[in-house]
Amino acid sequence: MKNNLILLVILLSGFAYGQKVSIQGTISSYIDSKSTEPLFGAEVFLKNAKEGDISDEKGRFSIKANANIADTLIIRASGYYSDTAYINSNETVNLRITLYPEFVTEEVVIKAKRDNSSILRLDPRNVENLTQGELRKAACCNLSESFETNATVDVSLADGVSGSKRIQMMGLNGRYTQLQFENIPFMHNLDQAFGLASVPGTWISSIQITKGAGTVTNGYESMAGLINLEYHKPDNVERLFINGYGSIQGRAELNLHGGKEINDKWSSAWFVHGASLKAENDRNKDGFRDMPLGDNLILMNRWKYNTELFRGQIGAKVSHTDQQGGQIGYNRYENQANQSLYGVGIRNTNVEVFGKTGFLFKEDLFSSIGVVYYMKYNELNTVFGNRSLDATEKRGYVNAMHETILGNTNHKLKSGLSFVYDDLEQTMEDKLPNDTTIRDFNRTEIVPGVFTEYTFTGSRSIVVLGARADYHNLYDWQFTPRANYKFDLTEHMDIRLTAGRGFRVSNYVTDNLSLMATNLPWYVDNDIAPEVSWNFGASWLWDFKLFNRKATWTADVYHTTFENQLVVDRDESADYIRMGNLNGTSYSNVFQTDFKFEPVKRFEIKAAYKFLDVKATTGGELASVLMVPTHRGFINFAYESRNNRWSYDLTLSVFGSQRLPEVMRPDGTFTTDNTSEVVPMMSGQITHRFKKFEVYLGGENLLDYRLENPIIDSENPFSERFDATRAYSSIFGVNVYAGFRFDIGK
Secondary structure, eight states: OHHHHHHHHHHHHHHHHTOEEEEEEEEEEEEETTEEEEOSSOEEEETTTOOEEEOOTTSEEEEEEEOOSSEEEEEEOTTBOOEEEEEOOSSOEEEEEEEOBSSOOSOOOOOOOOOSEEEOTTOSSEEEEEEHHHHTTSOOOBGGGTTTTOSSEEEEESOSSSOOEEEEETTEEGGGEEEEETTEEOOOGGGGTTGGGGSBGGGEEEEEEEESSOOGGGOSOOSSEEEEEEEOOGGGSOSEEEEEEEETTSEEEEEEEEEEEOSSSEEEEEEEEEEEEOOOOOTTOSSBOSSOEEEEEEEEEEEEEEOSSEEEEEEEEEEEEEEEEEBTTOOTTSOGGGOOSOEEEEEEEEEEEEEEEEEEETTEEEEEEEEEEEEEEEEEEEEETTEEEEEEEEEEEEEEEEEEEESEEEEEEEEEEEEEEEEEEEEEEEEETTEEEEEEOOEEEEEEEEEEEEEEEOSSEEEEEEEEEEEETTTEEEEEEEEEEEEEEETTEEEEEEEEEEEEOOOTTGGGGGGGGBOSOEEEOSSOOOEEEEEEEEEEEEEEEETTEEEEEEEEEEEEEEEEOEEEESSSOSSOEEEEEOOSOEEEEEEEEEEEEEEETTEEEEEEEEEEEEEEEETTEEEEOTTOOSEEEEEEEEEEOTTSSEEEEEEEEEEOOOBOOOOBOTTSOBOSOOBOOOEEEEEEEEEEEOSSEEEEEEEESTTOOOOSOOSBTTTOTTSTTOBOOOOOSOSSOOEEEEEEEEEEOO
């Protein structure tokens, strides 16, 4: 009998200890009686079972173990009072825990200044975050002008007659950088050429710039990098914000936005942007406007719905641009038969609807389902002399994703489905001196896809492995693997590695719309294949003290190689431009190092150097890609007065020489200045703040560097040798601007 009792006790003990215990929850840090914030790095463990977890950046933790159901959960973090919870149930336990600082008085005031630009230390990818403070260092009238104080993204004129700008990243054309807002991809095809001007800078709360192939969760098109915009949110936006701007170029802008919380669930925000340029500018006296005249109107409204287990957002944006450039006196609204002037006309209308839906689970705090969707209707009509393009695009995008953990928060899994529908109609008409051609190139893309991404977070490292498979109705299956690795060498030093494949379907017209500014005929090969690239990179970051002051030093190197690429070949012949698939080698090698230092309080210095080795096979030989500077130097000085009333910013960028296209002149000779000069560009701004009002005065291109003859054969714009594609710097020269900002708090 005694032996039976002992056996029964052992069995009952084993049964009790073998119960599956599931504990999850969130840990917050006490701020005051009304607010808390997630606590990262808190230890949570069962005293007897010796099983535990560490809270992530959102304060979440999860423990699943075979343990005695009568156990004590211990919660502790450095600088906080520890806490305990008694666990006596084998059912799933959800906990919300608040830890209190060890030192608490009746009122604790903590002041900290967030860096205007910084590398996100917790992200395994190489991500640079630009805040609204960074964007306000310059006029920042639209997205193309938001990178003046940043060395990673280069912005330059696309041609000498349209006034449009293009971005480069990793020395590659902006089409290889995926653009998205709040993780929704946008700016495809038609709005790629002029879409940068359709995002006002005052609407942006922050920008994240990711170097490398990025994540598979947002698609397959990121090849050199990714730029993500965060607009002001309805529940965290000024009640009213007004920004006015004017410049000596004759450009005037007005930006307004505001929002309010309607109740404890709904909030809304509205945005208005208007811009106009009416002054005729021709500083180099070549008979062409230095920048086009025109108007731009953009409106957006967005709503947010928030409950404990449901999140929803929906919004709509409408933009319309109407510009005309070219020779002085040209008016696109007059009968073209009565005009002998070369004109540039741009009319771009875009309607977008976007939204997000998120579902949380009360019984599983670490699982969620999110759906994002985006629809667009875009009309683009452009005229470059005797060339014209009329196009429409209807696009739809849906991305549904499930996120959960595997066992504990060290192992996370994202997986989902995506769908892209893109209907494109394009008609291009060439009335060239020796030929008239009408090209219709329409296509419909239907691309369903599936993806998964696993993240492991260790004590000093993070590994992200992702893959996606997409079935393209025109190009069959496409497989996209990507990987990222981050390792903390010390508390203040880390390295990152990245590798991944990118895929995109080229649109040879809108990808190269600036080439409409030459009268050379285009010869386009048949059976243009998709562009495919591989990107590999490494980065290093060190936060340290220099003369007992904060400093940061980063360095990174990236290599991009193309399996196939749409190559624009201007070396094969001076009589035409060839566009076709890559026949040879194409690659980009980039090295960049940045240094940021605060020698005295409130005075910051940022310096950077970038080396670009970008080559492709053109004319049967491997040659440097046109319009890409080999070197770039950058330095920015920023000072803010002690009372925060005054701020001063000065930026100097030096762009090294770049290869220009060799062009035949009207007399039959060839251009000999086929390598550009070194270009210095200096900008600065002074801002004075009152309580709710601030004024600013600034200047761009303060050294007044400008191109005197950016156009070949400008006297005969309809001749076969007219060419305005060699513009690589400012045509107007120095620009002085002034403006004001007024806001009523959030």
